[in-house]
């Protein structure tokens with residue numbers, strides 16, 4: 111007998127069978143190291159995969175290099191058609207992309223449907239396909255010192271892009287990179303996290319099905335050694351990386367060997383500021399359900415709550431019902447909103463932040479106390495308080511279902527605290543006066559600042575960070591520019 115959930119998700123247990131790399135038009139058996147891939151919700155091994163050998167990394171880069179001149183020479187309209195066709199294929203494969211992501215990342219299905227699949231393809235890849243058509247030439251006009259001249263500025267693709275992604279959003283993070291890179295006229299070698307390689311291996315099949323010209327998109331998998339080879343490869347012109355700031359720093363160094371440009375989308379410790387006068391009854395639940403989304407494994411998780419002291423107690427009371435609404439467990443259960451941590455070492459690390467904070471004098475102000483499933487690397491969500499702003503749990507990215515709350519006396523202190531971490535990826539300002547909210551938003555040093563919760567992740571708006579949250583921007587016209595060289599052409603008149 112099938113349950114209602116199974117009936118709705120006939121492909122629930124499906125994981126991609128593809129284990130081959132995509133090197134040019136060749137699906138190649140990988141010849142490097144072998145490792146297991148787990149379902150973090152069940153601890154079961156769902157695949158055993160083999161990474162690229164060093165020779166295969168060279169082959170992938172060579173294929174991308176060879177494909178580059180012809181792809182770059184296509185008109186924007188032609189590239190747009192190719193990208194739209196690829197999006198059509200991805201849309202048709204959504205029923206398989208979804209279980210692939212749920213089973214390898216552990217994202218609850220109710221969240222994954224839109225955030226991990228539909229948004230990535232319908233919004234972001236389609237936007238990039240349209241952006242391919244834009245003529246970015248700027249006519250600067252006349253300049254007459256010492257002789258009269260005219261100038262144009264044109265934009266041309268940078269070349270071969272190494273696109274290296276983190277584990278938490280395997281499809282989105284890849285699309286943010288290759289959508290813009292392909293639209294700009296670049297060719298790509300894609301390398302996913304070794305913890306979640308299956309969706310990207312499956313992409314290799316879909317790239318072929320979409321009929322993208324040979325070598326325009328290549329797929330390799332592997333660990334740090336493959337990432338290192340790729341990001342320091344003399345055949346790579348730009349490295350676009352999403353992951354931790356520690357690895358980001360290494361990538362910068364590795365790419366420096368070839369003076370290759372880098373785009374780095376790194377971690378954060380993003381604040382959510384509750385200004386005086388805000389009706390906390392209306393916002394507390396939303397705030398807690400937001401930072402705990404994807405089990406807190408989101409780069410822009412607003413997990414540092416800065417709350418005005420006048421509403422602090424009321425805010426805590428109002429938030430208690432959010433913790434009642436948190437359901438930790440089976441990602442395929444539509445009631446679940448908190449899935450597992452990606453691996454047991456990460457589960458231990460997240461719990462270490464909780465226990466360490468309590469040992470340092472912090473308090474668990476709110477927590478889910480229900481018993482956890484026997485299998486799976488789950489952590490019950492916790493709100494920590496009573497910690498100084500300098501505490502480890504307040505300063506560092508935890509990347510789990512743990513938030514910290516810090517009270518402030520006045521708005522200037524809130525702004526100072528908001529800016530008092532090495533990061534600057536995102537922030538939110540809750541206010542009852544938009545003028546004041548906007549004033550605060552302007553002063554918070556972060557790449558994205560939402561006011562009163564903001565809205566959807568727009569494909570036409572930049573995303574990226576200040577400070578240790580990164581270098582450069584993805585999405586929108588700013589994301590396109592990461593993959594374009596700028597050329598000044600000047601002639602005498």
Ligand code: NAD
Nearest residue numbers: 275276277302303333334337338353354357375376377409
């Ligand atoms: P990670 O840094 O551990 O790994 C990311 C990738 O780097 C993996 O593919 C890995 O194989 C590769 N890698 C490891 N060592 C390398 C090396 N020396 N050279 C080249 N590549 C190497 O990150 P993660 O744990 O997979 O992802 C979580 C992190 O990503 C968090 O810090 C999160 O905030 C960040 N993130 C940022 C954004 C953003 O847009 N700013 C989005 C999602 C995740």
